[in-house]
Amino acid sequence: MADADADLVAERAALAEAERTIAPGSAARAARDVLAEVEPEPGVAKPDPILVVEGMRRSFGGLTAVDVDHLEVQRGAITALIGPNGAGKSTLFNLLTGFDRPDHGNWSFDGRPLVGLRTHQIARLGLVRSFQLTKALARLTVLDNMKLAGQDQAGERLLPALARPRWRAQEAAIEGRADALLERFQLSAMRSQLAGTLSGGQRKLLDMARALMTEPRLVCLDEPMAGVNPALTQSLLHHVTGLRDDGTTVLFVEHDIDVVMEISDWVVVLGEGRVIAEGPPHTVAKDPQVIEAYLGVADEENVG
Amino acid sequence: MTAPDDEPAEVALSAADVVAGYLPGVDIVNGCSVEVGVGELVGIIGPNGAGKSTLVKAIFGLVPVRRGRVELRGRDITNQAADQLVAAGVGYVPQNNNVFPSLTVAENLEMGLYLRTRALAERTAFVGELFPVLGARRTQRAGSLSGGERQMVAMGRALMMDPTVLLLDEPSAGLSPRFQSEVFSRVRSVNDAGVSILMVEQNARRCLQVCDRAYVLDQGRNAYTGPGRSLLDDPKVVELYLGTLAQA
Structure with a gap:
């Protein structure tokens, strides 16, 4: 019959419960x-x-x-x-x-x-x-992979890039959106890891989150x-x-x-x-x- | 599909308390133990x-094993280089990038045998019988094949060396349901031909259906171990690891 590690299974059950509460x-x-x-x-x-x-x-x-x-x-x-x-x-x-x-x-x-x-x-x-x-992009963090996909970033143009106060709000908004998506795809815990360290399945999730x-x-x-x-x-x-x-x-x-x-x-x-x-x-x-x-x-x- | 209740009599491959990871200080595998008996088909x-x-990469020497021990028929093979492992009888099929796109199908298969070229005709026939589609496409470049066909080329190439143990990393990934069934039954027939197999699968249900035994890993450790069927019947395994979508 199947043998189980009770601690691991209990931890997984708690995660599954948390997932179910997402409406x-x-x-x-x-x-x-x-x-x-x-x-x-x-x-x-x-x-x-x-x-x-x-x-x-x-x-x-x-x-x-x-x-x-x-x-x-x-x-x-x-x-x-x-x-x-x-x-x-x-x-x-x-x-x-x-x-x-x-x-x-x-x-x-x-x-x-x-x-x-x-x-x-x-x-x-x-x-x-x-x-x-x-x-x-394996050498960027998960969060940077996400932020890179943000559209029309003021900091992408040379002159505005020098004036940080002018794009700080936009940067924060993009980061907020990135974090919300990472949360949705259960990648929040890995946000500051390099994308190259994610498993195959996690990269899949990142790919989808980034497209969004x-x-x-x-x-x-x-x-x-x-x-x-x-x-x-x-x-x-x-x-x-x-x-x-x-x-x-x-x-x-x-x-x-x-x-x-x-x-x-x-x-x-x-x-x-x-x-x-x-x-x-x-x-x-x-x-x-x-x-x-x-x-x-x-x-x-x-x-x- | 007999599932022995106790440990298999003869062990083909064993990994004991393996700790492994890519970056210094970050362990991905955190004390896993798996065993493949001679002639067994084992799923993860x-x-x-x-x-x-x-x-699986740690077993094949692609990721450093920091602690623990890997043995092939009782012989220590921990952290050996991939070419030595292939010569010793371990075959490995990676998940992605597993064919030489600019070589033809036939050349890809030949590459799998460069250590033992004399057996070319015999091994090509063996592989051709398992994957007829490769025969039909033998002069086509592997890069022009669909994802499913590439997977077959990769599996065929690993089988060219007549390995004792075959390591498969998600053989059904990216295949249509029809091909998935086919691949799982091919995996089964490769196993019936005497090759012990350790297979990582995301298609957990199918995997448990064909495997003699299986391990459920979670956070780098063994969460469940048992015969494939008994895991399939375990409501906790179904709820936490298999999902209930396909049950209806």
Whole structure:
């Protein structure tokens, strides 16, 4: 039978209790209700799209990684992007956020075409991403990693930088926001450690927290839950739904189908670079094409 | 999947009271002990920052072991260099950056065998059987593969040396559910082929389902130890370390 260290387990139980007292975001079902009217078919138009992709193609040598005819992402909703490994999910994220350039195609964010814009320009418009493999600056502290992402800092310009009183208030506000986010992602205890000393899962949390520093209108999360311990997943899910409830649009890549079912308002399925299905989570989960391509036949979770 | 009630008869790998960390004065692993019996599949799960990956890196000599002892079949291997460990029969698959992106799949596998090139054909066949997709992509550059395929290349490469013990750091990370099931069953079949395995996993439920035994680490120490199934059935473990989301 299992042997346990009582002290450690008691300490963990106290932490779990503290986590539970963080109030979950209000259940804003509006997005789901609006999307319930939309036909679940690939490329369908949404009532209020914040992001529209048109004829986007990207090939690597002979391999077409992304080939999306038309895709719209509904404002204020949580949209999940799923698909087998190699379906082009991360490539699509790279294209949308300017980290890679498409061979053809247009896309627009809030009506503004993004073709030809650089990553930082796209980020300033309010479209920000996190990475599957984290990109923290290892030699800066956790707090500095966060503060670096603050927008329009007066101290970034040479002359104002010399007049500290003029940006002290802004600096304090940015630090306050950083601390609030660190608290939310349970990283407060590590705020003055170098980011390089964090574990893989903690870096994941830092990456997500840092993306939120810019107060984005659309945040793209690349496998936010991968590498995060399952007991923490639930509170992270609350934070993601909380973002949506605060008006942020969320587009995320995720492999954990339970997570997708739990929080997404709409699911887009990619297969070999194309949108092969989209719809509300429970409709998509029943699509035989999706089951075949993505979920596999037997779900081992249900065996014994 | 038999789970012995007492200690395994013959120990392939053991780490006793290991203290290890990256920075001076900061111990990440704080007195952990794990054991892998010959032919056993052993899992390590636990919260973020518990020291799971660090423990495996310490066993593989990538992080200095400050106190404690690591043994391979009774022989002291504490703080030995990685190449000596590979030659001695320890294989290690890191979590990230685990392929040579500019080399082809076949070249990546070959790199895993540079200490014993004569067995190339036999080992390539063995690995190709476990991961058919690698055969189909053998001339493709590893950098052009998806995350899941890279993970398979990395696992395949570690298996090229025919290790006694294989250390896996989150083999299912970044894989779709279908591939995850596949990887876990591959891990199982590698184990069935006689390789003892110590596997760190974030996908705790799946890990406990396939493992003979498992350790739950918390804050650098052993919080729970037991057969995989009995941990899965322990309500306290479920509540604190597994989460209840997937139960519905």
